Amino acid sequence: MSVRARPGLFWFSSPQTFFPLAGRLTPWFFAIGAVLALLGVYVGFFVAPTDATQGEAYRIIFIHVPAAWMSMFLYLVMAFWAALGLILNTRVSSMMASAIAPTGALMTVLALITGSLWGRPTWGTYWVWDARLTSELVLLFLYLGFLALQAAIDDPRRADKAGAVLALVGVVNIPIIYFSVQWWNTLHQGSSVSLTRSPSMAATMLLGMLLMALAFWSYSIGAALHRVRSILLEREKRSEWARELCAAEGLK
Amino acid sequence: MNWKSAADFWAMGGYGFYVWGSYATVLAAVVIEIVLLRVRRRRAISEIIGDNLKTGKSTQIVGNR
Numbered sequence: 001m002s003v004r005a006r007p008g009l010f011w012f013s014s015p016q017t018f019f020p021l022a023g024r025l026t027p028w029f030f031a032i033g034a035v036l037a038l039l040g041v042y043v044g045f046f047v048a049p050t051d052a053t054q055g056e057a058y059r060i061i062f063i064h065v066p067a068a069w070m071s072m073f074l075y076l077v078m079a080f081w082a083a084l085g086l087i088l089n090t091r092v093s094s095m096m097a098s099a100i101a102p103t104g105a106l107m108t109v110l111a112l113i114t115g116s117l118w119g120r121p122t123w124g125t126y127w128v129w130d131a132r133l134t135s136e137l138v139l140l141f142l143y144l145g146f147l148a149l150q151a152a153i154d155d156p157r158r159a160d161k162a163g164a165v166l167a168l169v170g171v172v173n174i175p176i177i178y179f180s181v182q183w184w185n186t187l188h189q190g191s192s193v194s195l196t197r198s199p200s201m202a203a204t205m206l207l208g209m210l211l212m213a214l215a216f217w218s219y220s221i222g223a224a225l226h227r228v229r230s231i232l233l234e235r236e237k238r239s240e241w242a243r244e245l246c247a248a249e250g251l252k
Numbered sequence: 253m254n255w256k257s258a259a260d261f262w263a264m265g266g267y268g269f270y271v272w273g274s275y276a277t278v279l280a281a282v283v284i285e286i287v288l289l290r291v292r293r294r295r296a297i298s299e300i301i302g303d304n305l306k307t308g309k310s311t312q313i314v315g316n317r
Contacts, residue, residue, distance in 0.1 A: 046255075055266070056264075056265035056271060057270055059267075063274055063278050067306055087303060099280045100304045106281055109281070110277065110278055113274070113277050117270045117271075117273050117277075118274070121267050121270050183296060226289045230295075233293075233300060237299050237300045243260070246301060
């Protein structure tokens, strides 16, 4: 593989160069995530005012919306890496997709749980089969399906390809979730933040939400990078460089 | 400042269960994921080091010849 010889487009698609890079970046993403989360919680509880209609219950927004955003965003990123692995046959891309899936599934679960804890005091019910909630539940099943499919196939490269096809088909669900509150008459409130008009919330509320969104984003990247290193080691355990890396980084 | 006292803060205007339940769920999820990440790494490394011991022995035998 001549592409490994010098830095270029495929430089970091080689496990040997990607592994140490991911290892160096992981603690930074976790640290930035922790700092932003602390700032976000501070702004969310001590700076942002009480909501006029929902009282203090609205403060769930600071984790619910970031979790829901990440659940959709991570799915797109996962599908992107899966597609790249499928088209370019780059193993690390496929491993990135596999590394993102558990964190994406977790974010989806968190969006659903925090959403139901928010729904109970504001709507009077934990769950309702409305378009937004149902399509988010479908997203969870897509993540779980991706993980189950990959786990069921012994050959990693075949598992990557099968998973990629599933992930790509599932992408159609993302716009359905996103636009569900516009397309259907849902119990779920419309978006408070949009690209086309100014946000319908106080600036400090928005600040808290954006800080938490960045915290979730940074944490998710850290978790995915941490996991992709384990996946690399699992798949390359018979290779010489995996042993050398374990020795070089003092992993034991 | 939104809160008159610590008790006022924890009560969350009567929504304490829902608000703190949400935050506790997220915190627990993050802690669990980090634990699982570490377990997975440990398992992967120990498999390699285990393999290494085996092959290390075999190369030594080859080297002695």
